[in-house]
Amino acid sequence: MGARHPPRSLRSLRGRAAGRRVSTHPAPPFDAWAWLQACNETALANLDPRAWVAPLRERRLAALLNVAQRDSPLYRRRWGGARTLADLEPVSKTELMQGFDDWATDRAITREGAEALLADPASLSDAWLGRYLVWSSSGTSGEPGIFVQDAASLAAYDAIDSLRLRGPVHAPGLWGMGRTFAYVGATGGHFAGVASVERLRRLAWAPWAPRVQVLSVQTPLPALAAALQAMSPQVLVTYPSCAVALAALQQAGDLHLRLDELWLGGEQLSAAQRQQLGQTFACPVRNNYGASECYSIACACALGRLHLNDDWVLLETLDRQGRPVAPGETAHTVALTNLANRTQPLLRYVLTDRVRYLTHPCACGSHFPAIEVQGRADDTLVLPAAGGRKAVLLPLALESVIEEAGGVTQFQLLQLSAKSLELRLAPAAPGTPGVADPAAAHARCAAALDAFLRAHGAQGVHITRGRQAPCRDARSGKLRRVIGLQDGPSEPPQQTAAGHRARRST
Ligand SMILES: [Zn+2]
Structure with a gap:
């Protein structure tokens, strides 16, 4: 999905630290209480969306607006006489990056400090300032973004991965215990996916925790296939284009993966691709829509429809002039408000994604809004x-x-x-x-x-x-x-x- 977002989600699982380096680097951020709370609230919203989603959303929005106006100089200036979120002008990445040192609600967060961390490859997934995970986007819109995640936002992404992306029931291997996950993605920087995977590996400690292995998407396909075959993962996490290329090898008899699950993100996944991948690998295909700005915007249901996590995210569909478009119409841009991250607030943040709210309920029965995203469609x-x-x-x-x-x-x-x-x-x-x-x-x-x-x-x-x-x-x-x-x-x-x-x- 232009959706861009790749596979991120290993986070919710605990990875065995096999082969990890012994390091003096600060452990990745993790807050057990925030994690339990996020899982509990996400589970309640799953069980009874009509009762829980709106109250959770309103409570989180009120807390976010309060802390942003109080502790972020940038948003305090922008807020002016606005009374509600809808009165706030949408904000661009360029504006936030230019005002980086005034953006966060923690004055210790500076662009100079974040860039110093990002410049050190060995610091991938380190807790920055003792409590934050930092990642960057690659800048296809012109300027790389730097995004700071606190433990609460990471807990929210963890909860969504575990309790929505994988569906309400995901046996075998509850929480991925004892399984091998292979992540094939971009590894040349502190990108959200690889930073998340590395965080997972370093947080892991239990012997029954899943093994997580990372491969670069730049690996030549035959070598990539050989490495995967040797690894024999139960779960493969990658981009649709990579999965399709591997599926061709599997169909030709040159690859013999036996997957329990295939997790996808970061690119457009067509219905035909989804069907082909499901048949080839004979396993469920999990797809998500996320971004560096918000890792878990929507998760695909068993029917392949994306459902917005509207207890954690607000997503307004706008036309070329920034006015709301009607449900069913495709937006020119969207304004994203991430309710999970109060450290580096994103309020009505402009994403150039073309999103459409579907007007009919999804046949899967989910009460979370169904959306379509016209995403990236680059060729192999x-x-x-x-x-x-x-x-x-x-x-x-x-x-x-x-x-x-x-x-x-x-x-x-x-x-x-x-x-x-x-x-x-x-x-x-x-x-x-x-x-x-x-x-x-x-x-x-x-x-x-x-x-x-x-x-x-x-x-x-x-x-x-x-x-x-x-x-x-x-x-x-x-x-x-x-x-x-x-x-x-x-x-x-x-x-x-x-x-x-x-x-x-x-
Ligand atoms: Zn559905």
């Missing part, structure tokens, strides 16, 4: 390899190579022919994100891509520099960053990438 590229074979390149892996090695976030990679790729970079313009020196940036990206393609076995692929800026899809309005051959080269309207939000949240 298939390129020629030695011996007539094919090299399969996942979109997230290609994107992270370009981002990390090239230092850019605004780009578009198009496959023009079997052996030809074109890379388009957004030029710098006043007030917009872009590339200051396109020639140098392209050279860095092309070199990194070339090395990456060779490592995956691709041969004879030529990468050219696109002369036009990345363009949004004319139909969906979304910026697709990797476009495969099946869609042909696109020559749509001239619109600079102002992109989509970071999906590497997980």
Whole structure:
């Protein structure tokens, strides 16, 4: 789902610390009382949504508004004469990042301090200032975001994962005890997913706790498959595009995973993909919609519909002018209010997701509102390899190579022919994100891509520099960053990438 969010959720389980480093780093944040309270309240809302959801939501909103107005200089200024949340102007990531030191309700939280933590790979999942988890988004919308989670918000995400994402009954392996979880995701930074997994591993202590292993999505597919086969996980957590590529190997008899569950997030999951994955792996497919800003916005039910966790999250669907749209209509943007995090409040925070509230109740019987999210729809590229074979390149892996090695976030990679790729970079313009020196940036990206393609076995692929800026899809309005051959080269309207939000949240 453009939804971006990958698989995050290992958190709710306790991972065995097999192989973890012995470290002097502060243990990840965890508050047993907050965890019990979040689980208890989430369970009550599950049991009787009509009785519990609205009171819980109102209580949490009142507490959030109170602490934000009292302790956040940024929100105190913005609040002005507003009387209710609806009177508050929506806030952008750019505004929050520019006012970072005034944003949080704890004055010890500074951008300088957070950036210092994020610059140290060894500090992944460390409790910052003794009590916070910090992660960053990769900045597909132009600027990376830095998000600080307190123990209470982590407890809420844990509770949602355990009690909603996995469904009311998730035997075998209640809480994942004794099972092996494989996480395949972006590992090149303090992203929400990998930070969550690392937190899980470090918090684990019981011998019956699940084993959690992490693999980079940049691993060449054959090596990834071999590693997974050796690991024999019961639960695989990854992006839809990665699961689909692995399913093709499973169907061909080159992979023999026996999964109990498949957890997905971070990209669009189509109904056809969901069905194919469920059949191929013969297990339930769990899907969620989350973001770096709020890890657990909605969870898919057994029918594949996303249900908003509206006891923990407010999600307003808005048109281009910021006015509410009617249920059933697709929003231009959404305003997110995260009721779980009182340390770094997000009140009417703008996400460029195209969300629609469904007007009919879901056949699953859930009372949580059903939504549709038009999410990321980047392509997996298939390129020629030695011996007539094919090299399969996942979109997230290609994107992270370009981002990390090239230092850019605004780009578009198009496959023009079997052996030809074109890379388009957004030029710098006043007030917009872009590339200051396109020639140098392209050279860095092309070199990194070339090395990456060779490592995956691709041969004879030529990468050219696109002369036009990345363009949004004319139909969906979304910026697709990797476009495969099946869609042909696109020559749509001239619109600079102002992109989509970071999906590497997980
Ligand atoms: Zn449903």
